[in-house]
Amino acid sequence: MAPKVVDGRKLRAQRRRAATEAKLLFAAESVICRRGFHAATIADIVDEAQVARGTFYQYFDSREAVYRRLIGDFVKLLTSSVERVTERRAPVEDVRTNLLRVLEQLFAQRELAILLFRDALTPDPVLKQLHLDLHQHMHRMVCGLLRRGAQWGILREVEVEGTAWAVIGAIKELLLRRIDELPTLQTDEPVIDGTRITPAVRQSAVDAASVLVDAFYGGLRAP
């Protein structure tokens, strides 16, 4: 009856909820990674998460819902990382740095990246919208980069809109090509900044960024 007791109970209950939800999300992600998007079943997920079948439906309305949540979160992460990129006034070296940052995120969560880039064009309208949103966002960002690059004189003039899509496609392809080569994240591996970006992941991102910058920018020069 005392407010403190109630608060304590509520707090513990909330924590337990959050913990179970996290278990399910993590399990869903790793199952999708292992078995692929379409082959991932509820049974796989609840087995992986070590919870009962019914528990799943206490946290997510349907099979699609957990995918939506997973992707939504990832899109938010990418978007915010990209937001930080564009808000900085870019000196020359910035472009490479920022591209690297995005690629790091993509490589670090490569299961979701695959999901997003390879499988996401499903009939499910919500997933389609999320997919579209991310791509529009990336497109706007790349368009900005291309325009600013031209202004700074480090890029020649191109048809911006189409070229931006070409750049995005190039990123996606390089990502998918490198993904098989990267070792799977070990549970005891040191992670940087609480993210899943390990040294191996960073190196892959550096390589991919180099190729892209080389291909599209002809090599960036400090002014």
Added chain:
Amino acid sequence: MAPKVVDGRKLRAQRRRAATEAKLLFAAESVICRRGFHAATIADIVDEAQVARGTFYQYFDSREAVYRRLIGDFVKLLTSSVERVTERRAPVEDVRTNLLRVLEQLFAQRELAILLFRDALTPDPVLKQLHLDLHQHMHRMVCGLLRRGAQWGILREVEVEGTAWAVIGAIKELLLRRIDELPTLQTDEPVIDGTRITPAVRQSAVDAASVLVDAFYGGLRAP
């Protein structure tokens, strides 16, 4: 007389077989396009083709088999069109022409192109192999183009292998972006040279090729 009757009957039977098979292949293609690879069911296909469930299995051993056939045929088409590209000794303007030719094929059969570029990374080993084959083929071709471009002095030197994948990714993305904009082929639409390359398809290919050449080649100059 007897042989003639038999021949006549056999001929008609063969034509009927071919017609039904074409109906099924066409239906499968359009169903996959509409509902996506994994959501396309036998029921959808036979409904679309207006034949009975069992008829499907007179022509294809399994659900996978029809996809293998569809993709295999398309890969052969692309491959052969690309073969012709690479065997010609290229003067400067050739690069643009040949790229255009490939893009025309991709846009003309855009349902299959989507299937191949978007969905093909499935657990099915045969499909995976077909997918891999095509990509290896495209990669070899693009590597060759990049190297010859450098020799002819119309391209700066780049890290060839990685850049080739970037180019392929760019082509795929442009393709997928344009596909929704293209109107679906009408049955009474004039087709060119017995292919499905219509004026609209050709225009799309020209646009995409321009963007790519612009982005990667910095504009091609006649020598």
Added chain:
Amino acid sequence: MAPKVVDGRKLRAQRRRAATEAKLLFAAESVICRRGFHAATIADIVDEAQVARGTFYQYFDSREAVYRRLIGDFVKLLTSSVERVTERRAPVEDVRTNLLRVLEQLFAQRELAILLFRDALTPDPVLKQLHLDLHQHMHRMVCGLLRRGAQWGILREVEVEGTAWAVIGAIKELLLRRIDELPTLQTDEPVIDGTRITPAVRQSAVDAASVLVDAFYGGLRAP
């Protein structure tokens, strides 16, 4: 129009009919032998007989019909061979001779024998009846043998009805046990009396008869 011509045509047509029917019956038998009763399909039979699917239905009303026919013919064959056994007034040695004759038939057509003894208790009422008929027939015969054996003083007195079933069961088991050991009939193998009774078949029958006579009769003595 001349009766002779018509007769000739009719005759040839009849012969062709009979030939095709024989092809189908032979194919059905060998397919059942190879794949088992329940796994034998129409497709198997017409493939084996080298005729079209529809032709099958010109000769038999249904899948069951061909089995009925096959079994019916075999039952008739066995019955008639047994008939000859019982009609003869038996001196002592006769019992062994007659048993041998039945066993020879069973071993010679062992595919059908299996079909009859192992599989025939299907829900199909007609097959069930044929099966029952044959067993009743065999039972009556064996009862007769047992009674006459006792009269002739070469068999001790037993509960005739039950013992007769026991004898039949023993025959069936020995038959099934020997069947796997017998080599399949070769097409160029010398057959005896136009039947499928080869030397190997005859030897098997002799062996089985010996065991049975030994087990049930304690060795037959000439009076």
Added chain:
Amino acid sequence: MAPKVVDGRKLRAQRRRAATEAKLLFAAESVICRRGFHAATIADIVDEAQVARGTFYQYFDSREAVYRRLIGDFVKLLTSSVERVTERRAPVEDVRTNLLRVLEQLFAQRELAILLFRDALTPDPVLKQLHLDLHQHMHRMVCGLLRRGAQWGILREVEVEGTAWAVIGAIKELLLRRIDELPTLQTDEPVIDGTRITPAVRQSAVDAASVLVDAFYGGLRAP
């Protein structure tokens, strides 16, 4: 308190599982008996058991699996009952007693006995092995009985191996003949010692044993 609740729930769940499994096994048994092995479908079984289609697959991996389970259990039962038979040093009267015991089991579970004796020679390799195992076991046992019978002077000398198969065939035939005559076990019928051996079953076994002993042993005399 918490553990008790959990235990209570787990216990009830386990009981429910066991009950449903029993329902399914019982249904499968009776369906197989009624419709035959090959004609018995999942639909039949779940209809009989009054559960949903999917429920079946929570308990058995496949259609074959339930047959394997059914047969495996029965073979174990028979084997153990036979084990007890052979381990006893047999005075004269023992042979009859032990034979009776086996026959009682066979008659009590006559549906399975039919399944085992009539249908088990299927292409399914596991079923075939189970069938073979049981027959080898029975054969060894009968061989032993025949040899000991000869040693004790209550049986004349015979070719043991072959005769043993004849005996087994005789048992099987008598069993199959009596099965139709026996009334189906009523659910409210008093069962003896928790088994399904009712007075009617016992009487049938006695009759069959008498026929066999009479036929093969010439009547057993107390020493």
Added chain:
DNA sequence: CATGAATGAGAGTTCATTCAT
């Protein structure tokens, strides 16, 4: 809240049978 047994619509596939040619 957590549980997991139960559900049933729907998937791919088989095959006896029909019928226009």
Added chain:
DNA sequence: GATGAATGAACTCTCATTCAT
């Protein structure tokens, strides 16, 4: 009479979802 393409009912099995405990 012979053909073989077409048929569709029936089969086994899967899996997202529900609900009593």
